[in-house]
Amino acid sequence: MDKQVRTKGSNLANPYLAVQLADLTAALVEEDLQCLLMNASSDRKDLTRSLQLLLEYRVRAVVVLSGAPHHSLVRECLDNGVRVILINRAVDSALADIIAFDAEQGGRLAAERLIADGRRRVAVVQSASKTLSKLQRAEAFRARMAEAGVEVVTWAHGGNSYTAGEEAARALLGQGGIDGVFCVTDELGLGFLNTARHALLRRIPEEMSLIAFDDVPQAAWSSHAMTTVRQPVAELNRAVIEALIRETAGDPRPLVRKIPVSLVERGTTLPGRWAPARAP
Known part of the structure; x- marks a missing residue:
């Protein structure tokens, strides 16, 4: 169980979250890591209960996709040897890894x-x-x-x-x-x-x-x-893996990463007014 990574997210029917989870779980498997998914709402009480439950497992890290845990919960996870990686979230703590799109x-x-x-x-x-x-x-x-x-x-x-x-x-x-x-x-x-x-x-x-x-x-x-x-999912998930590699190397410093986004022009804006790279 010592190589498990918990991924927490809500609204699994969300098409963007589905893509994000599929890519993240594949990236974790490539690193020989097991991924356990816990579905929770973004409600703080629900998130608190879920994180407290996770402390009963010997997980390596918790990746939070919804909600923002209180800094005391982040501290409790870290004190129990569990790294906390927040995706597009913020928390009143300098202890968690924070990875967000711009x-x-x-x-x-x-x-x-x-x-x-x-x-x-x-x-x-x-x-x-x-x-x-x-x-x-x-x-x-x-x-x-x-x-x-x-x-x-x-x-x-x-x-x-x-x-x-x-x-x-x-x-x-x-x-x-x-x-x-x-x-x-x-x-x-x-x-x-x-x-x-x-x-x-x-x-x-x-x-x-x-x-x-x-x-x-x-x-x-x-x-x-x-x-x-x-929002480039692959780049975000590479940052998650980077945070986990830091943990493996014994580097306690949190990773803070802001990932650039880009405009993809298709057919709901007037043609010829903009010149980004076109998507398929």
Whole structure:
């Protein structure tokens, strides 16, 4: 059991999390590490119970994909010889490894792309989730739009889901005047896009540009062809392995890594306005 790594995550139906877990577990197997998955909500009490349960096992490290454990729990894990690796999370502690995508960069990229399309009344769809990375994406987007003097309408209701994206489309586009949308996840974006196109008969990108965030496989499907901000999963998981290698070498210093993101342009933004590397 001494070579086990616990991976904690919630909402396993989330397409991005599914890709992330598949890649991470494969990377761990290549390092001759066993991976045990514990599914828990991001609720702090649930996370606390789960981490306390993990201390009963002789695991090597805990990779937390949802929620942010209190610093005392991080300290307790470390005191028991368990390394804590937080993915896209923050904690009031200098003890945990923190690996995160550059959420602010992604929010700015989305804003700049909509500005390039000449959009002047835009919306940001972020659900009611208080996840740090999603909040950072939205805040950076609004800040860049404010610099450009572009009005932003915020929709923040429901969960991070396809259904919430549908609801956002009906609520926002029913008002009229919205010509650009940034959805802080691809799940929201896909719900918004399909509702806007097929239920509300909006022409995208002719009438309205749409950008999402994550670059899940479904975003590239020809039926969607959705412009999105890509989070490079493989690079994130290499950082996880690097943190584990530090632990093997007896290096107690936490790894802090911010991973750049990139804009992947497909068919929901106007062609010829931007020049990133195109995705398949």
